[in-house]
Amino acid sequence: MKPNALRIAACLLFVLTPARPCSADTLPEVFSAEEKKLCSQLTLTNQPWASPRWEVSLTEARARATKENKPIFLVVNTGNVLGFV
Amino acid sequence: MAMDNVDYPNQTEAERDFLIDKGWMASTNGQSAFTADGRLLATGYFFDPRELENFLREALEKHTVPGVATKQRTPTDEEKRSRASALKHKPVVLFPPHDAQVVNMTWRVISDYGRAEGNDTSAGDKYAALFQNATGIDRLWLSATESESIVAGKWPESATKRLARMLAYISGAKSETITASIKLDGAGRISGTWTGADGKPGTIKGAVTSSEGAVTGLRLLAQGAVRQVRDCGFSNNLQTIPAGKFPRAALLVELADTAQPMHRVTPYRASEHDYLK
Numbered sequence: 155m156k157p158n159a160l161r162i163a164a165c166l167l168f169v170l171t172p173a174r175p176c177s178a179d180t181l182p183e184v185f186s187a188e189e190k191k192l193c194s195q196l197t198l199t200n201q202p203w204a205s206p207r208w209e210v211s212l213t214e215a216r217a218r219a220t221k222e223n224k225p226i227f228l229v230v231n232t233g234n235v236l237g238f239v
Numbered sequence: 240m241a242m243d244n245v246d247y248p249n250q251t252e253a254e255r256d257f258l259i260d261k262g263w264m265a266s267t268n269g270q271s272a273f274t275a276d277g278r279l280l281a282t283g284y285f286f287d288p289r290e291l292e293n294f295l296r297e298a299l300e301k302h303t304v305p306g307v308a309t310k311q312r313t314p315t316d317e318e319k320r321s322r323a324s325a326l327k328h329k330p331v332v333l334f335p336p337h338d339a340q341v342v343n344m345t346w347r348v349i350s351d352y353g354r355a356e357g358n359d360t361s362a363g364d365k366y367a368a369l370f371q372n373a374t375g376i377d378r379l380w381l382s383a384t385e386s387e388s389i390v391a392g393k394w395p396e397s398a399t400k401r402l403a404r405m406l407a408y409i410s411g412a413k414s415e416t417i418t419a420s421i422k423l424d425g426a427g428r429i430s431g432t433w434t435g436a437d438g439k440p441g442t443i444k445g446a447v448t449s450s451e452g453a454v455t456g457l458r459l460l461a462q463g464a465v466r467q468v469r470d471c472g473f474s475n476n477l478q479t480i481p482a483g484k485f486p487r488a489a490l491l492v493e494l495a496d497t498a499q500p501m502h503r504v505t506p507y508r509a510s511e512h513d514y515l516k
Contacts, residue, residue: 181458193460198345201376208241210240
């Protein structure tokens with residue numbers, strides 16, 4: 155990763171957290187192999203844009219930015235927030 | 240952070256005032272960067288990742304130089320009369336009720352419909368193919384009573400009706416007329432049917448688990464025909480479906496990760512007065 159990219163990544167108001175184990179793993183087996191593939195494609199834990207810790211409260215984001223001395227990066231979308239990320 | 244620019248449901252009036260010069264009125268899609276004390280670093284409207292990277296670089300450079308960024312200012316008279324100012328009084332639905340369970344709904348088109356049809360929201364044809372393969376997202380709230388019913392082995396009719404609003408949306412039907420039926424058996428297996436676009440039959444399949452009186456796992460997969468839906472971007476991948484075509488789509492419903500603040504994004508329809516009824 156280039157230094158600039160590192161700097162950008164470090165300064166964004168993101169905290170990358172490991173995905174929690176999916177509770178669906180313990181669900182009764184009901185899906186075919188093809189349906190499991192669809193579930194895998196659709197589950198939020200497999201969407202790259204969903205892995206950063208996105209804040210959804212401005213007040214909470216400001217408090218965190220103050221604490222971490224970082225700027226706030228705001229993404230504005232129509233309806234489905236982050237749906238285009 | 241991320242926010243909805245249509246109804247601003249999870250912003251207080253004070254927060255809306257704070258954001259008035261920070262791009263919160265972006266149309267369809269926008270980005271801005273600012274400091275916690277309100278200094279605007281940069282604002283823009285980007286689809287292209289390279290342009291966004293340059294935007295972030297510019298913002299970060301300003302962040303490291305004191306006095307370069309625009310100071311927090313009070314709204315001008317023109318801004319006070321603007322649409323933004325009027326909208327700040329819209330109803331606020333901050334976050335899910337404390338006893339509600341949040342589920343994510345993600346969807347994508349799974350059958351080929353040929354060439355994607357570009358529109359304003361997809362920046363014309365340039366990104367239409369990307370939209371065709373993108374994943375849309377919304378949330379749905381389950382009330383405490385509904386969760387109790389699911390734990391007891393009975394799928395609540397009210398939850399079916401709420402999910403049907405989404406099925407109606409993706410299939411282009413009216414919420415009050417769409418047919419959807421969901422059953423839960425004693426082994427935690429979900430099955431059901433719904434009527435998709437053009438009257439084509441759709442399927443619903445899934446499973447739940449519970450422990451100590453709470454729903455601890457839920458995964459439901461609905462498949463069926465959908466059609467073009469254009470509403471300034473919310474429909475995501477449905478907007479590039481050519482008119483008159485009815486490809487199949489899959490909608491996954493599963494419990495949200497409550498450790499991720501994003502689960503508190505307000506469902507599109509949560510401001511409807513009967514949403515939780």
